[in-house]
Amino acid sequence: MWRLLMIVLFVPMFSWAKSTEMSWLDNRFRVDPTIKQVSFLVYREKASQAVTLVRPDGTKYYAWEHPENVAWYEENGMDIISIENPMPGPWQAIGKITPQNKIKILSNLTLNVDSLPKKLYQSESFKFTARLLQDGKPLVLRDFLNRIKLNVTFTPYLANEKDLVKEARPLAEVLGTFEDNGEDLDEVAADGVFTVNLPINIKPGKYWVRIQSRNGVFLRTVEQDVLVYPSPIRASFTQARNENQSHSMTIDTEAGAIKAGSLAAHIEQINPNKITTVTQAQSDSDDEKLYFDLPNSYMPGKNTWSGWVYATDMATDRPLQFFLGKHSYGVTEPIDLKAAYEARIKAEAEQRKIEEQKKLEIERAEARKWLWIYVGLGNLLIIVLIFSAIFGWKKVNTMRKLKAAAPKSEKLSMPPPPKV
Structure with missing residues (x-):
């Protein structure tokens, strides 16, 4: 008891x-x-x-x-x-x-966010994490974590932003959303660690970065100011002129921005049959540029290429990755010049024949038009003559009848002259 x-x-x-x-x-x-x-x-x-x-x-x-x-x-x-x-x-x-x-x-929930690099590059992307803690320990309550939506927004920096009216303040742009689902770059689902693959797809400049709840589940906002610099990477794709040549890719860097020998590239090509070809290359230890060939399938139609460039920042030794975007290029069927010339001559002859036929048909149509005009005028003239003849005949016939119907006058003889 x-x-x-x-x-x-x-x-x-x-x-x-x-x-x-x-x-x-x-x-x-x-x-x-x-x-x-x-x-x-x-x-x-x-x-x-x-x-x-x-x-x-x-x-x-x-x-x-x-x-x-x-x-x-x-x-x-x-x-x-x-x-x-x-x-x-x-x-x-x-x-x-x-x-x-x-x-x-x-x-006592707190949002612990990684510090963003003070210097970011346009078009780079990187793994960015935030941790939700309760009393300093990771929060692992799935019902709560599954409903948190954290956005990363970049807003152009203005020193007096808070003093401006709402309509005059710069607009925030959402560049990424944190996930705690064990997918993409997130390592473990519902472990209180939120991850985003953050793409810096904005113009160079100074920005306020804010991490805040998108749906109002969590009242926390973390702010930091960063500088976004122009991309130090320039990628150039050169298409082959014929089937016996390879395509080429050149990766150039801004002087003094990228550590020598740190360049690496991953390129994917997709031909019209949806077959993907992967090419990887890396620079030599002392090179600040990267040049390599790409296979040429020379398949007619729309071809595409996309890829990533990896490098290391010279000043901070920070690893960098840049998405090169998705690009397309076309390949046409090989051209037989002799056959093309003969086909052009034949086409021109056919065109002249068609034009002559059209001209002849126009002339015939014009001749038929005037023929019918002449026939119509002739018929009209004949009809007029016939009616005129009928009218004249009737008039003569009428006059004859009138003359015949008139009474005959007696012929008076003059008396003989008197005899003297």
Whole structure:
């Protein structure tokens, strides 16, 4: 009986001290005065409304209405609420929460971010990591880590940016998103280490770099200023003139920027049949340039090439990698000059024949047009003559009838002259 009492009294206390996970007791939980930042994972019934969070003084926080020191992430069956400088004392969550659900309190979270090199190069890319810690130890709570989205943004640097109105401030550009999924450059999934392959695809200049939560799960922002310099690498691809030659690639560097002998290249060519050919090369120990040949499949159609150049920065001994982009070049069928000349002569003759035929048809059409005009005029003249003849004949015939119908006058004879 005494052992059972000891278990009942001390096991819950021990469990709370080790896991920071507690069952709901009237949906209440206490925040210690030493806590400067806290996150709550609230598990609720599926398809239920987000909980209402009540401060110790009775102030209510909602998913759609809360102060700036509160970040609220809501999804089906879960709320993640992060608060900076929370009020000490008993808090309460009001919502559809079952007895089986628990609350997980994450306190004193910090975001530890690698320091960016003070000197970056345009078009380079590198592995960049950030670590989420709780009380100085890696946070490995998968439900929380899977929902954190951290962006890396670059904003053109202005000394008085905060004094400008919002519309006049320079726009931030997102260059990458951290992942903790064990893919690409991330080594282990859900280990609290976030990784991004950061491409510096921006113009040279001075920038503010900010790492911050994209979806509001985590209230932390890390800032750093960096300088982006023009790329010290210049790559030139020269296409072969015929099938008996190889393509060539030249990698040139800015004087004094790249360590001699550190150049290496990885080039991939894809022909029209989607077959990939990989070529790798590296410079000699004293060379600051790299020249090498590339295979020439001489396959007609659209061909592409892309690749990476690896080098070491002269000043800082920092390893560098530059993506050369994706480029295309075309290959046409070999040309038989004699056959092409004969084909051109034949085509020109066919064209002249077609043009002459068209001209002849036009002339024939013009002749037919005038023939029909002449026929029409002749017919019209004949019709006019016929009608004129009929009209004249009728007129003569009428006059004859009138003359025949007139009464004949008696012929008067003159009396003989008198005899004297």
